[in-house]
Amino acid sequence: xxxxxxxxxxxxxxxxxxxxxxxxxxxxxxxxxxxxxxxxxxxxxxxxxxxxxxxxxxxxxxxxxxxxxxxxxxxxxxxxxxxxxxxxxxxxxxxxxxxxxxxxxxxxxxxxxxxxxxxxxxxxxxxxxxxxxxxxxxxxxxxxxxxxxxxxxxxxxxxxxxxxxxxxxxxxxxxxxxxxxxxxxxxxxxxxxxxxxxxxxxxxxxxxxxxxxxxxxxxxxxxxxxxxxxxxxxxxxxxxxxxxxxxxxxxxxxxxxxxxxxxxxxxxxxxxxxxx
Ligand code: C2E
Ligand code: CA
Ligand code: CA
Ligand code: CA
Numbered sequence: 001x002x003x004x005x006x007x008x009x010x011x012x013x014x015x016x017x018x019x020x021x022x023x024x025x026x027x028x029x030x031x032x033x034x035x036x037x038x039x040x041x042x043x044x045x046x047x048x049x050x051x052x053x054x055x056x057x058x059x060x061x062x063x064x065x066x067x068x069x070x071x072x073x074x075x076x077x078x079x080x081x082x083x084x085x086x087x088x089x090x091x092x093x094x095x096x097x098x099x100x101x102x103x104x105x106x107x108x109x110x111x112x113x114x115x116x117x118x119x120x121x122x123x124x125x126x127x128x129x130x131x132x133x134x135x136x137x138x139x140x141x142x143x144x145x146x147x148x149x150x151x152x153x154x155x156x157x158x159x160x161x162x163x164x165x166x167x168x169x170x171x172x173x174x175x176x177x178x179x180x181x182x183x184x185x186x187x188x189x190x191x192x193x194x195x196x197x198x199x200x201x202x203x204x205x206x207x208x209x210x211x212x213x214x215x216x217x218x219x220x221x222x223x224x225x226x227x228x229x230x231x232x233x234x235x236x237x238x239x240x241x242x243x244x245x246x247x248x249x250x251x252x253x254x255x256x257x258x259x260x261x262x263x264x265x266x267x268x269x270x271x272x273x274x275x276x
Contacts, residue, residue: 027083029065030076034088039063041096042260043110045269046230046251049244053273055251056109056143059097060260061089077115086115091127098135098142100263105270111143111173116150119157125164139169143194146172148180151190162191173230178218187225195222199233199254206238212246219248 033039043057063071080086094112101110118124132139144165151158162172173194174186178201187195201215222229234240234254243249258269 023079026065026068026071026076027079030063030079031083031085033063033065034080034085034092037092039089039092041093041100041263043100043263043266044253044260045258045266046111046253047257047273049240049247049249049252051257051273054108054266054270056111057104057266058111058145058253058260059093059113061093081115081117084117086117087124090115090118090124094128094131095134098131098137100266101137101141102135103263104267107138107141108266108270109141109143109171111145113145113175114150116147116152119146119150119161120154122161122164125161125168128165128170129168140171143171143173145175145196147175148177148186151186155190159191166191166193176232178214184218184221187222187227192227194228194230196230196232196253197249202231202233202235202239202243202254206236206242212242215248216246219246 040062041059042062043059045054045057047054061073061077063073063076065071077086077089080089090112097110097112101108104110114124128142128144131137132142144162146158146162166172171193172191173196174190174192175196176198177195179198186192195218197215197218201211201218205211205215219229228250229248230251230253231243231249232253234243234252234256236256239254240252240256243252261269
């Protein structure tokens with residue numbers, strides 16, 4: 001027989017069980033979506049700060065679940081990493097991204113996110129070379145985004161892989177910059193071309209003087225090191241004006257210019273920019 005106190009515990013447990021079962025179901029569905037090409041890719045343009053044109057667009061994976069609707073990559077990418085399946089997603093995104101990039105006006109580039117698991121061995125280097133060849137995309141049109149966490153366990157091995165990419169002409173960007181800890185030293189020691197400043201910096205930037213100073217420091221150091229700067233998550237005209245006033249960014253990515261869109265829309269947006 002259950003006491004009242006136990007009843008609470010039982011309710012709590014069954015709620016946990018329900019959550020667990022729910023997640024297990026989602027995992028089964030994810031595995032299926034990966035196998036049956038149930039994922040697709042959208043693109044968010046990175047504009048020149050004056051809005052005059054798009055130089056590159058970031059590939060962002062999407063999963064439309066048959067019953068649940070859109071499931072965000074913040075939910076299913078960690079899941080796929082945990083299941084050891086994320087490299088399948090990377091391959092799928094790389095393939096689609098290069099296929100789409102081949103239809104965009106040259107020299108517009110596409111930027112693809114890599115996961116830590118993609119960098120555990122150098123198979124990825126051959127895969128990328130193959131996919132570029134398959135769609136006749138020049139390596140200079142492919143950017144790869146990695147995060148600080150990718151360097152945590154095997155900095156030397158990961159640097160070696162990234163160097164192999166750079167030798168072939170692929171651009172390497174560090175993503176979500178400024179969200180980790182020992183970030184500044186990475187800028188100098190890793191094989192990087194581009195720094196993507198995380199949107200956490202841009203939020204409140206108009207009001208927060210300390211964030212502004214921090215951003216100024218990061219931008220100054222990045223420039224000294226010859227890195228290109230992309231500011232992410234610019235949502236408002238005020239934020240954009242501030243980024244431009246301080247010349248913080250070589251490229252701007254954010255809702256102020258465009259949400260992630262289908263590949264065909266990227267071509268339209270590029271044409272608008274060209275005629276503006
Ligand atoms: P991320 O790489 O930092 O990508 C940028 C995220 O910020 C995207 O969310 C984008 O839609 C969102 N964003 C862009 N502009 C704005 C803005 O102005 N305001 C706000 N609030 N958000 C903005 P999304 O597509 O939901 O992706 C979330 C994360 O999932 C990505 O963050 C990335 O870490 C991961 N992800 C997405 N696609 C892939 C992929 O193909 N492979 C891997 N490994 N990870 C991916
Ligand atoms: Ca990214
Ligand atoms: Ca980012
Ligand atoms: Ca991220």
